[in-house]
Amino acid sequence: MSVLLNRRQAFKVMIGLGGAAASAVLPDPAGAEEHPAHPIAPPDAIAMLYDSTVCTGCKACMPACNEANGLPADTLLSGGIWDMPTGLNAQTKNIIELYQEPDSDQFAFVKRQCMHCLDPACVTGCPFGSLQKSDWGAVTWNSSLCIGCRYCEVACPFEVPKFQWDSWNPKVVKCEFCYDQRLKKGMEPACTAACPTGAVIFGKRDDLLTKAKDRIAASPDKYFEKRVYGEHEAGGTQVLYLSSVAFDKLGLPKLGTTSLGHYATKVTSKIYKYLSGPILMAGVLGFFIKRNWDRHESERPTHEQKTGFPDQL
Amino acid sequence: MNTLKAAADKRGTTLINHWQCGVPVTRGPVFTRTLLFLIGLAVLALVLAAMRFFSPLGPFSSMNDAYAWGIWKTFNVMTLTALGSGPLALGIAAWVFNRQKLHVVMRTALVSGFLFYATGLFALGFDVGRPWNFYSFILPWRWNTESAMLEISICMPLYCAVFLFFEILPLLLERVYYTGNDRARAVLRKISPRIRKAYPFVIIGAYVIPLMHQSSLGGLLLLAGTKIHPIWQSPAMPLLYLIAAGLCGLAFMIFLLLIVCLRYDRSLDDDVLTELANLLSGVCFVFLAVRFIDLFWRHQLAAAFAFDSMSLLFLMETAMILTPAVALRFKRVRETPRALLNMGALACLGGMFYRFIPTSIAYKPAFSTRYFPSTPELLMAVGYVALGTVLFVLAVNYFAVLPGEAAEWDHTFRLIPWPRFRGKSILAVATPAVTAPITAREGGI
Numbered sequence: 001m002s003v004l005l006n007r008r009q010a011f012k013v014m015i016g017l018g019g020a021a022a023s024a025v026l027p028d029p030a031g032a033e034e035h036p037a038h039p040i041a042p043p044d045a046i047a048m049l050y051d052s053t054v055c056t057g058c059k060a061c062m063p064a065c066n067e068a069n070g071l072p073a074d075t076l077l078s079g080g081i082w083d084m085p086t087g088l089n090a091q092t093k094n095i096i097e098l099y100q101e102p103d104s105d106q107f108a109f110v111k112r113q114c115m116h117c118l119d120p121a122c123v124t125g126c127p128f129g130s131l132q133k134s135d136w137g138a139v140t141w142n143s144s145l146c147i148g149c150r151y152c153e154v155a156c157p158f159e160v161p162k163f164q165w166d167s168w169n170p171k172v173v174k175c176e177f178c179y180d181q182r183l184k185k186g187m188e189p190a191c192t193a194a195c196p197t198g199a200v201i202f203g204k205r206d207d208l209l210t211k212a213k214d215r216i217a218a219s220p221d222k223y224f225e226k227r228v229y230g231e232h233e234a235g236g237t238q239v240l241y242l243s244s245v246a247f248d249k250l251g252l253p254k255l256g257t258t259s260l261g262h263y264a265t266k267v268t269s270k271i272y273k274y275l276s277g278p279i280l281m282a283g284v285l286g287f288f289i290k291r292n293w294d295r296h297e298s299e300r301p302t303h304e305q306k307t308g309f310p311d312q313l
Numbered sequence: 314m315n316t317l318k319a320a321a322d323k324r325g326t327t328l329i330n331h332w333q334c335g336v337p338v339t340r341g342p343v344f345t346r347t348l349l350f351l352i353g354l355a356v357l358a359l360v361l362a363a364m365r366f367f368s369p370l371g372p373f374s375s376m377n378d379a380y381a382w383g384i385w386k387t388f389n390v391m392t393l394t395a396l397g398s399g400p401l402a403l404g405i406a407a408w409v410f411n412r413q414k415l416h417v418v419m420r421t422a423l424v425s426g427f428l429f430y431a432t433g434l435f436a437l438g439f440d441v442g443r444p445w446n447f448y449s450f451i452l453p454w455r456w457n458t459e460s461a462m463l464e465i466s467i468c469m470p471l472y473c474a475v476f477l478f479f480e481i482l483p484l485l486l487e488r489v490y491y492t493g494n495d496r497a498r499a500v501l502r503k504i505s506p507r508i509r510k511a512y513p514f515v516i517i518g519a520y521v522i523p524l525m526h527q528s529s530l531g532g533l534l535l536l537a538g539t540k541i542h543p544i545w546q547s548p549a550m551p552l553l554y555l556i557a558a559g560l561c562g563l564a565f566m567i568f569l570l571l572i573v574c575l576r577y578d579r580s581l582d583d584d585v586l587t588e589l590a591n592l593l594s595g596v597c598f599v600f601l602a603v604r605f606i607d608l609f610w611r612h613q614l615a616a617a618f619a620f621d622s623m624s625l626l627f628l629m630e631t632a633m634i635l636t637p638a639v640a641l642r643f644k645r646v647r648e649t650p651r652a653l654l655n656m657g658a659l660a661c662l663g664g665m666f667y668r669f670i671p672t673s674i675a676y677k678p679a680f681s682t683r684y685f686p687s688t689p690e691l692l693m694a695v696g697y698v699a700l701g702t703v704l705f706v707l708a709v710n711y712f713a714v715l716p717g718e719a720a721e722w723d724h725t726f727r728l729i730p731w732p733r734f735r736g737k738s739i740l741a742v743a744t745p746a747v748t749a750p751i752t753a754r755e756g757g758i
Binding site: 034035087089090121123124125126127128129130143144145146147148149150151153154155157159161162163164165166167168169170251253254255256260261263264265266267268269272278281282285286288289290292293295296297307308309312313 | 333334335367368369370371372376377378379381382405408409410411413416420441442443444446447449450455456457458459460461462463466480483484487508509512513514516517518520521524525529532533535536537538539540548551678679680713719724
């Protein structure tokens with residue numbers, strides 16, 4: 001039997017070609033440094049600091065957000081009169097919610113929008129990179145890459161991305177830090193620009209973190225757990241919260257400090273690095289398959305003669 | 314009743330080795346009342362799917378922003394492709410671990426697996442909101458290589474359309490060979506050795522790729538993090554999803570083979586069924602071992618035996634896998650078709666529960682709303698299964714899929730009732746059955 005390559009050579013060629021193709025085609029995949037458990041914010045990372053104890057609930061940020069993002073007012077509950085969303089939804093990227101203590105007259109406001117995580121789960125999961133971490137750390141959505149799989153909604157621990165269920169050409173709606181509308185033009189986001197009390201302010205993440213810690217140091221009893229929500233949650237976010245009420249009561253979930261991207265890719269990123277795992281698996285399986293196949297083929301003539309019928313694959 | 318009476322003496326304790334090659338069902342009506350009913354369900358689903366194409370997802374489904382994945386994804390894809398993993402589980406057993414006797418049931422596995430995948434992907438096509446952007450899958454620079462969703466959205470269609478289809482090809486060509494004219498036969502004689510030459514290389518991909526995407530289905534849920542109850546949320550989920558795929562694949566093959574043999578009056582094969590039962594029992598034990606080591610490792614054993622609703626769910630799922638695992642260790646159970654059928658069905662359900670629960674029942678987002686599939690959603694999910702069943706029944710009748718005795722079959726096939734146009738068949742290929750029997754020397758497909 002004269003063949004161009006024997007089996008061993010063929011496998012070597014396959015592995016070589018596979019590896020070369022993989023390294024040419026694939027961008028350097030997630031190494032350990034791509035998704036560290038506790039990501040460090042780059043120095044140019046921007047942020048919002050929302051202080052629930054300062055917010056008066058005037059909701060000036062909501063129409064400002066709608067205007068900047070071209071969103072229609074959600075008038076379903078108000079009978080078509082004014083903007084009255086029940087939560088973040090397909091036409092609301094930013095909302096002020098009221099938390100009322102059940103047994104007392106204590107209350108607190110909370111502003112909800114995308115948290116712009118340092119290592120966002122939605123970006124890790126998005127199959128074709130529609131959601132991505134843009135300049136200054138804003139998490140943006142690209143309509144021309146999104147296939148509408150809604151994995152971002154499953155992945156987001158804060159349940160921020162919303163899907164336009166009623167649209168034939170559905171978009172994923174979430175706060176994008178006014179990236180295209182204002183950040184790129186050198187302006188701060190619409191909500192922080194509109195806030196009259198300074199409850200939500202815009203700045204560099206490092207500066208705002210210092211500022212928040214200064215506020216806690218100035219009046220430690222005022223703040224819940226004497227800490228900044230978002231400093232470490234899910235690996236750290238670029239929206240920071242101060243509150244006098246427990247964070248989970250405000251709808252800010254209790255989360256670990258490890259980024260979800262790290263949790264989800266720490267093993268697979270090693271297995272799939274340069275497709276080495278699948279190629280290795282193909283080599284091992286291929287060796288046994290070829291051996292058993294050759295055995296099968298060598299026994300075939302006798303088997304066919306015995307039964308009188310051709311072998312079926 | 315007929316079926317039962319005729320099969321009565323062949324069931325029970327008198328199992329002998331009756332499976333030698335794929336043999337088509339050549340007797341009895343094809344379009345029975347049950348099949349027509351299933352066709353009705355399938356047509357209904359297709360009509361609804363066509364309507365969904367022109368309608369947003371909202372009016373069609375109960376999916377919402379908290380439960381963004383409905384049963385099309387969680388049941389038709391994540392759960393049913395586990396049942397469709399027969400070709401993976403059996404193929405690896407047969408070709409990698411050299412269990413030669415399983416070759417004879419590969420065709421049944423391949424056709425059923427192909428149909429589970431194809432209907433699942435069909436469901437997926439009408440589930441995504443922006444399908445027109447899917448062309449990105451041929452543009453590697455757009456790939457987010459760390460996304461489990463990317464792995465699935467590329468590998469599943471690739472596996473189904475290329476690898477499974479290639480494995481099924483001989484089965485389709487075989488019919489053309491035996492029913493076609495001399496020219497077709499000459500062409501096929503040329504093609505056949507090429508298929509055989511490529512076969513061992515192609516099936517490497519046919520095993521590596523499902524290994525990847527079946528584990529990625531579990532990997533998908535890792536990002537959901539704390540939304541999934543800690544009994545299920547685990548870094549071992551990709552591995553467990555993969556083992557559950559093997560488990561369901563084997564269990565469903567036992568179940569399916571017994572059901573079709575009962576339905577079509579076929580004798581059973583002790584050797585093959587025992588082999589499958591042994592493998593199933595082993596895989597069940599492996600699954601349970603990994604599951605419990607994982608729970609122990611993550612300190613969740615207490616939660617698993619807390620006897621609250623989630624714990625009871627876990628215990629039910631575990632019992633459904635443990636029972637067949639233990640029962641199939643006993644020779645008497647393995648050799649009693651009825652027990653084998655029950656144990657296969659139980660293991661199937663257990664594996665399906667494991668694959669389904671973390672996507673839906675144990676999936677509890679903080680801003681939780683309710684999700685129960687809407688009527689069109691349910692009708693479509695059921696209709697896709699009906700569509701798969703109809704195609705399977707047709708495949709069994711018109712192609713040599715089911716295992717049977719070689720001597721019982723003279724290589725003739727049922728005529729396919731192609732639609733006729735002015736009294737002539739619209740397909741020239743559909744010439745009547747072969748005149749002279751073909752022997753091995755001539756070489757089949």
